[in-house]
Amino acid sequence: MSAALFPESKLPALGTTIFTQMSALAQQHQAINLSQGFPDFSGPDYLQQRLAYHVAQGANQYAPMTGAAPLRSAIGEKTAAQYGWQPDADKEITVTAGATEALFAAIAALVRPGDEVICFDPSYDSYAPAIELAGGVVKRVALQPPLFSVDWAAFRALLSVRTRLVILNTPHNPSATVWRQSDFEHLWQAIANQEIYVLSDEVYEHICFAPEGHASVLRHSELRQRAIAVSSFGKTYHMTGWKVGYCIAPDAISAEIRKVHQYLTFSVNTPAQLAIADMLRHAPEHWQELPEFYRARRDFLVNALSASRFEVLPCEGTYFLLADYSAISDLDDVTFCRWLTEHAGVAAIPLSVFCADPFPHKLIRLCFAKQESTLQAAAERLCRL
Numbered sequence: 001m002s003a004a005l006f007p008e009s010k011l012p013a014l015g016t017t018i019f020t021q022m023s024a025l026a027q028q029h030q031a032i033n034l035s036q037g038f039p040d041f042s043g044p045d046y047l048q049q050r051l052a053y054h055v056a057q058g059a060n061q062y063a064p065m066t067g068a069a070p071l072r073s074a075i076g077e078k079t080a081a082q083y084g085w086q087p088d089a090d091k092e093i094t095v096t097a098g099a100t101e102a103l104f105a106a107i108a109a110l111v112r113p114g115d116e117v118i119c120f121d122p123s124y125d126s127y128a129p130a131i132e133l134a135g136g137v138v139k140r141v142a143l144q145p146p147l148f149s150v151d152w153a154a155f156r157a158l159l160s161v162r163t164r165l166v167i168l169n170t171p172h173n174p175s176a177t178v179w180r181q182s183d184f185e186h187l188w189q190a191i192a193n194q195e196i197y198v199l200s201d202e203v204y205e206h207i208c209f210a211p212e213g214h215a216s217v218l219r220h221s222e223l224r225q226r227a228i229a230v231s232s233f234g235k236t237y238h239m240t241g242w243k244v245g246y247c248i249a250p251d252a253i254s255a256e257i258r259k260v261h262q263y264l265t266f267s268v269n270t271p272a273q274l275a276i277a278d279m280l281r282h283a284p285e286h287w288q289e290l291p292e293f294y295r296a297r298r299d300f301l302v303n304a305l306s307a308s309r310f311e312v313l314p315c316e317g318t319y320f321l322l323a324d325y326s327a328i329s330d331l332d333d334v335t336f337c338r339w340l341t342e343h344a345g346v347a348a349i350p351l352s353v354f355c356a357d358p359f360p361h362k363l364i365r366l367c368f369a370k371q372e373s374t375l376q377a378a379a380e381r382l383c384r385l
C-alpha cells in the first residue's frame with residue numbers, strides 16, 4: 001500500500017489562475033504582457049533607500065502583531081488628510097501581508113458556515129475562495145457593461161436573514177469604474193436595519209480619475225461603523241512584491257480580524273513597514289500625485305489605441321483599461337486572449353474569468369501600469385489588427 005495521500009479538495013473548482021496562465025503564455029510567445037496587474041517600473045528611490053537603511057540599522061526582527069507603530073500612526077494621519085476622519089492607530093488600523101491577507105482575514109473573522117456574502121460580478125478572484133473556505137455562500141449581483149453600475153433593486157432582492165457581509169471594490173478591477181458617494185448611501189439604506197458588515201476593497205484608492213475623487217466607505221459616517229476598508233502599498237508605491245497592506249475597521253471588528261491575522265502571518269516585514277512609514281511622512285506628494293501619474297499613462301494608451309479597431313471603454317480608476325474587440329473577432333474572450341498573445345504578441349485578460357455566471361461580452365482588460373515604450377509597442381501591435 002502506498003503511503004501517499006490525496007486530500008479531497010476544499011476548493012475543487014480552482015485551478016491555476018488565468019493571470020498565471022496568461023503571463024506564462026506571454027513569456028512563451030515573447031508577447032508584451034499587459035495581462036497581470038503590476039508595473040514594469042520601479043518604486044520611489046527614497047523608499048528603497050529607507051528599506052536598506054532600516055535593514056542596516058538592525059530592524060530585522062518581528063514587528064508588533066498589529067503593525068509597526070510609526071506606520072500605523074502615519075496611516076492614521078494620511079487617512080485624516082485624505083478622508084477627513086482619523087482612525088485610532090492602536091485599535092482600528094492593522095498592517096497585513098498585502099491587501100490579500102486583509103481580505104482573507106476579514107472574511108475568515110466574520111463569515112460563519114451558512115452565512116451569505118454578496119459580491120458584485122465581475123469580481124476580484126480572491127473573494128469567493130475565502131468565503132467558501134469559511135463555509136459561506138456567495139451571492140452575486142451582476143454588473144453590466146459599459147457602466148458596470150449597481151442595480152440596487154437587484155441588490156435588495158438578494159438580501160436575506162442570512163446575509164452577513166457585502167464585498168465591494170472601488171475603483172473597480174476589472175471594469176475601471178468607480179462608486180460614487182451616492183452608491184454608498186444606497187448601500188447604507190439597504191442594509192441599515194440588519195447586522196451586515198461591509199468589506200470595501202479600495203486598493204486603487206489613489207488611482208481614481210473621477211472629478212469628485214475617490215468615494216471611500218470611510219467618508220460615510222454610518223457605514224464606517226460596520227466597515228473594513230482595505231488598502232495596499234503595493235499599488236500606491238509600485239511595489240507589488242513587497243506585499244504590505246492594511247485594513248481600517250472599528251475596534252470590535254479589528255479585534256476579530258487581528259485574531260485571524262495573529263495566526264495567519266502574525267506580523268509583516270519589519271524594515272518594509274518602517275520604510276513605508278518614512279515615505280508617508282516625508283513624501284506625501286507621491287500618493288497625492290498618483291492620479292496624475294496614472295492619468296498620463298491612461299491617456300497615452302487611449303490615444304495610441306484610437307487608430308485601432310478596439311473600442312476603449314471609459315476608465316475612471318485603477319490601472320486597467322477595457323477594450324471591446326467585437327469589430328476584430330467573433331471568438332469568445334478567453335480564446336481571443338490566447339489568440340492575441342500567440343498571433344498579435346500582446347497578452348491581455350478576458351473579462352469573463354471575473355464572473356461566475358456566463359459573461360458573453362467581447363471585452364479584454366489591458367494593464368497600463370507600464371512604461372510609455374511598452375505601451376507604445378503594444379499599441380502598435382494592436383493597431384495592426
Ligand SMILES: Cc1ncc(COP(=O)(O)O)c(C=O)c1O
Nearest residue numbers: 098099100124173203232234245
Ligand atoms: C481589487 C484588488 N484587491 C486586492 C488586490 C491584492 O492586493 P495586494 O497585492 O496588496 O495583496 C488586488 C491586486 O491586484 C486587486 O486588484
